[in-house]
Amino acid sequence: xxxxxxxxxxxxxxxxxxxxxxxxxxxxxxxxxxxxxxxxxxxxxxxxxxxxxxxxxxxxxxxxxxxxxxxxxxxxxxxxxxxxxxxxxxxxxxxxxxxxxxxxxxxxxxxxxxxxxxxxxxxxxxxxxxxxxxxxxxxxxxxxxxxxxxxxxxxxxxxxxxxxxxxxxxxxxxxxxxxxxxxxxxxxxxxxxxxxxxxxxxxxxxxxxxxxxxxxxxxxxxxxxxxxxxxxxxxxxxxxxxxxxxxxxxxxxxxxxxxxxxxxxxxxxxxxxxxxxxxxxxxxxxxxxxxxxxxxxxxxxxxxxxxxxxxxxxxxxxxxxxxxxxxxxxxxxxxxxxxxxxxxxxxxxxxxxxxxxxxxxxxxxxxxxxxxxxxxxxxxxxxxxxxxxxxxxxxxxxxxxxxxxxxxxxxxxxxxxxxxxxxxxxxxxxxxxxxxxxxxxxxxxxxxxxxxxxxxxxxxxxxxxxxxxxxxxxxxxxxxxxxxxxxxxxxxxxxxxxxxxxxxxxxxxxxxxxxxxxxxxxxxxxxxxxxxxxxxxxxxxxxxxxxxxxxxxxxxxxxxxxxxxxxxx
Amino acid sequence: xxxxxxxxxxxxxxxxxxxxxxxxxxxxxxxxxxxxxxxxxxxxxxxxxxxxxxxxxxxxxxxxxxxxxxxxxxxxxxxxxxxxxxxxxxxxxxxxxxxxxxxxxxxx
Numbered sequence: 001x002x003x004x005x006x007x008x009x010x011x012x013x014x015x016x017x018x019x020x021x022x023x024x025x026x027x028x029x030x031x032x033x034x035x036x037x038x039x040x041x042x043x044x045x046x047x048x049x050x051x052x053x054x055x056x057x058x059x060x061x062x063x064x065x066x067x068x069x070x071x072x073x074x075x076x077x078x079x080x081x082x083x084x085x086x087x088x089x090x091x092x093x094x095x096x097x098x099x100x101x102x103x104x105x106x107x108x109x110x111x112x113x114x115x116x117x118x119x120x121x122x123x124x125x126x127x128x129x130x131x132x133x134x135x136x137x138x139x140x141x142x143x144x145x146x147x148x149x150x151x152x153x154x155x156x157x158x159x160x161x162x163x164x165x166x167x168x169x170x171x172x173x174x175x176x177x178x179x180x181x182x183x184x185x186x187x188x189x190x191x192x193x194x195x196x197x198x199x200x201x202x203x204x205x206x207x208x209x210x211x212x213x214x215x216x217x218x219x220x221x222x223x224x225x226x227x228x229x230x231x232x233x234x235x236x237x238x239x240x241x242x243x244x245x246x247x248x249x250x251x252x253x254x255x256x257x258x259x260x261x262x263x264x265x266x267x268x269x270x271x272x273x274x275x276x277x278x279x280x281x282x283x284x285x286x287x288x289x290x291x292x293x294x295x296x297x298x299x300x301x302x303x304x305x306x307x308x309x310x311x312x313x314x315x316x317x318x319x320x321x322x323x324x325x326x327x328x329x330x331x332x333x334x335x336x337x338x339x340x341x342x343x344x345x346x347x348x349x350x351x352x353x354x355x356x357x358x359x360x361x362x363x364x365x366x367x368x369x370x371x372x373x374x375x376x377x378x379x380x381x382x383x384x385x386x387x388x389x390x391x392x393x394x395x396x397x398x399x400x401x402x403x404x405x406x407x408x409x410x411x412x413x414x415x416x417x418x419x420x421x422x423x424x425x426x427x428x429x430x431x432x433x434x435x436x437x438x439x440x441x442x443x444x445x446x447x448x449x450x451x452x453x454x455x456x457x458x459x460x461x462x463x464x465x466x467x468x469x470x471x472x473x474x475x476x477x478x479x480x481x482x483x484x485x486x487x488x489x490x491x492x493x494x495x496x497x498x499x500x501x502x503x504x505x506x507x508x509x510x511x512x513x514x515x516x517x518x519x520x521x522x523x524x525x526x527x528x529x530x531x532x533x534x535x536x537x538x539x540x541x542x543x544x545x546x547x548x549x550x551x552x553x554x555x556x557x558x559x560x561x562x563x564x565x566x567x568x569x
Numbered sequence: 570x571x572x573x574x575x576x577x578x579x580x581x582x583x584x585x586x587x588x589x590x591x592x593x594x595x596x597x598x599x600x601x602x603x604x605x606x607x608x609x610x611x612x613x614x615x616x617x618x619x620x621x622x623x624x625x626x627x628x629x630x631x632x633x634x635x636x637x638x639x640x641x642x643x644x645x646x647x648x649x650x651x652x653x654x655x656x657x658x659x660x661x662x663x664x665x666x667x668x669x670x671x672x673x674x675x676x677x
Contacts, residue, residue, distance in 0.1 A: 105638050109642070112615070116608065116649055242635050271629070272623060272636050280617065284620070287612065287613070291609075314656075315661070317657070322653075325646050328646060332642075555584060555585055559668060561584070561672070
């Protein structure tokens with residue numbers, strides 16, 4: 001019953017927030033729309049009602065720790081959709097399309113980087129991960145090692161990665177919802193933090209999975225409809241879409257006072273790579289952070305344990321890749337569609353040529369241009385749902401790191417009372433939800449753009465090397481994994497602080513000590529090298545046990561003869 | 570506790586000694602490393618083209634507007650999905666069948 005009471009309360013909060021603050025809506029009122037966006041609010045309330053109903057149903061079936069961490073098992077197809085729901089953040093939906101609206105092609109480079117990690121996860125990690133693990137990726141990396149050091153490393157790394165990812169999501173959510181729904185920033189943060197807490201607290205992985213699945217379906221349908229609208233506008237020809245976009249950009253350049261020849265050249269720049277990739281080292285480093293980081297994101301790795309075996313785990317990735325690839329293709333078309341359809345409309349673009357409501361609004365304006373207020377409301381609700389699904393997944397993986405890895409495995413040495421373990425994970429969820437709200441408020445006016453790429457760089461430099469070495473290298477030892485992984489994290493973090501994004505833009509120094517935009521090209525090799533050197537030098541008695549354990553681990557990771565099936569509990 | 574419960578050492582010893590197991594692991598490993606190499610090389614080449622030869626990437630195809638960059642970029646997206654399908658088809662088909670045979674009956 002409790003979730004239902006909560007749901008009523010939250011709906012009231014949403015209604016109150018928008019009703020009482022109707023007068024504050026002027027910032028988006030300057031766009032064609034005046035007053036609160038009731039369509040968006042109604043549709044979002046519908047989404048919240050459905051997900052809370054699911055959470056209430058899931059809560060009745062979430063009794064054991066296994067239910068909480070794995071949700072009792074779903075199919076590979078469902079898990080693939082949930083992974084897509086976990087992975088496609090509002091930042092990529094709104095950010096990539098807006099980037100294309102502004103600079104053209106470059107957004108696609110981002111999209112490819114986000115997708116290319118998936119086959120790597122599949123080829124190197126997925127089946128072994130599923131065959132060895134039970135609830136978290138730390139189960140896998142600590143399989144043959146001493147539990148304390150390796151799990152502490154994994155949990156610390158999970159909390160770090162999740163924190164940066166979560167802060168970026170919360171701040172983005174607050175700003176977006178402020179804009180779309182007319183809710184003040186504070187209310188928006190509280191609604192997001194509160195809902196994510198309810199999903200995870202009561203419904204565990206079962207509710208989280210379904211929130212992500214529903215969100216993925218909404219997002220894919222919404223984006224497909226938008227693309228259909230764009231393609232109908234240009235007569236279903238990609239060549240016409242691109243040609244019109246170049247024409248539009250040329251006209252914009254002419255209006256800004258360039259000569260016809262210069263304007264034509266300027267217009268054409270949207271068809272090729274532009275300023276996003278400054279130097280080759282940054283380009284490769286950033287690319288590797290995205291590719292290998294995907295293979296180390298704890299909330300993504302955790303989703304492998306929701307399916308019964310390696311076979312379904314592979315299917316999960318197959319479907320995740322299909323849907324995520326399709327989604328990025330759609331965002332690419334949407335960016336060009338926005339150039340074509342909203343560039344000259346004063347309702348969407350101010351006289352200076354900037355998008356009304358901020359940089360990320362391209363898709364929102366496009367939705368309004370195609371389907372009016374109703375469609376805008378739908379896409380706004382989709383964006384909100386998108387944020388919720390991502391933050392719920394993040395919270396669940398951080399809560400599991402604390403309750404399963406730290407509490408049950410390190411503190412209780414694997415002999416935790418399941419009731420207490422479940423309680424610890426729920427307490428952690430509440431604490432995480434509250435700190436997410438506080439952090440969201442603290443970082444409101446800060447530049448958080450670097451935080452997502454930092455999260456990817458940390459995952460690529462800590463979790464990924466430790467996973468690979470523990471799974472594939474016989475001589476890897478406890479010390480090598482824990483200290484080597486830690487050194488990788490530290491290097492990635494340190495280099496990021498010294499890079500332009502923080503050293504210059506946040507701390508205000510003149511010249512960055514580390515000149516490249518991403519540390520991965522350096523910090524990933526540092527981690528691999530450190531794991532190797534420390535393991536090779538490790539002559540402790542424990543190291544002998546670690547090496548001896550490899551044969552058995554390998555056999556199980558290849559055959560799955562002792563797999564902990566998610567549905568089997 | 571995740572350290573697995575009772576190990577069936579007889580089963581383990583039998584599988585480890587089975588030549589079909591050795592062959593399966595070798596084939597699957599080779600296949601996954603080859604596909605990994607293809608993915609990483611294709612992606613690195615793509616990024617390097619962008620980093621080192623922007624004019625080539627901006628060049629239109631024929632007399633149209635669509636550029637090399639768009640064609641190669643979309644090809645990357647489709648290729649990534651395709652290579653994923655290739656692996657899953659073989660792993661869930663041939664490799665899983667060989668694994669099932671191996672687990673079901675001892676070597677002749």
